[in-house]
Amino acid sequence: MAETQPKTMNTVTMRATCPSHARTDLATRDVELVCDEPIARGGTNLGFTPTETFIGSLIACTNVIGNRCAEKNEVELEIINIDASYDFHFRGAQMKEEVDLPFSEIRLTINIKSEASAEDIAKVSSDLGKYCPVAKMFRQAGCNVVEDWVVIG
Numbered sequence: 001m002a003e004t005q006p007k008t009m010n011t012v013t014m015r016a017t018c019p020s021h022a023r024t025d026l027a028t029r030d031v032e033l034v035c036d037e038p039i040a041r042g043g044t045n046l047g048f049t050p051t052e053t054f055i056g057s058l059i060a061c062t063n064v065i066g067n068r069c070a071e072k073n074e075v076e077l078e079i080i081n082i083d084a085s086y087d088f089h090f091r092g093a094q095m096k097e098e099v100d101l102p103f104s105e106i107r108l109t110i111n112i113k114s115e116a117s118a119e120d121i122a123k124v125s126s127d128l129g130k131y132c133p134v135a136k137m138f139r140q141a142g143c144n145v146v147e148d149w150v151v152i153g
Contacts, residue, residue, distance in 0.1 A: 020044070051088060055106065059084055061134040062108060062147070069127035077114035077124065080152060084108050105144040111152050121149055 014028040022043035023036045035050050037043025048056055059082045070077045086106040092099030114121065125147060129135065135145050 023047075024050075051093065051102070054103075055084055055086055058106065058132075058134045058138065058145075059108070061132050062110065062128065065132040066110065066124065066128050069124045069131065072127065073120065073123045075114070075116045075120045075124050077112045077116055077121070080111045080113055082108055082110050101142050103138065103141075103143045105146065106138060107146045107148070109148045109150055111150050113152055121151070125149055 012028065014026055016027070017025045019025065020043070022041065023034065023046065026033045026035065033053070034047035035053050036046040037049055038045050043049075047053075062082055063079050066079055067077075084106060087104045089099045089102050089104065091097050092102055112121075116124075128147065138145050
């Protein structure tokens with residue numbers, strides 16, 4: 001009897017309604033997300049902008065995959081919070097000029113609680129760079145993603 005291989009590729013669907021030029025209501029599985037522009041840009045400010053959502057995806061993926069990498073490496077740590085700052089060249093989104101790389105650098109500060117050695121945390125960090133799909137997309141596009149792991153007492 002042939003051994004069944006685990007599924008390695010999924011096709012995921014998402015749908016959206018667009019109540020206005022600035023707001024997009026997204027749905028996948030049984031959850032929803034609102035992307036919206038600030039009032040100053042004609043939106044209703046009900047959610048993150050599309051670009052903020054993109055950075056939020058990186059932060060959330062860093063949390064999920066970071067914890068999985070810690071588990072894989074048998075490193076006990078708790079990610080407390082993740083702070084991000086980024087350089088966004090918004091002239092493209094303003095339709096003023098084409099921008100090849102809208103995000104040139106994203107800086108993440110990953111604040112953790114852990115008694116693990118610096119070497120063990122470095123293993124987790126290294127694996128995060130290998131397995132976080134959102135960070136890989138940014139990096140493959142040419143964006144510099146900088147992760148600073150900070151151990152909090």
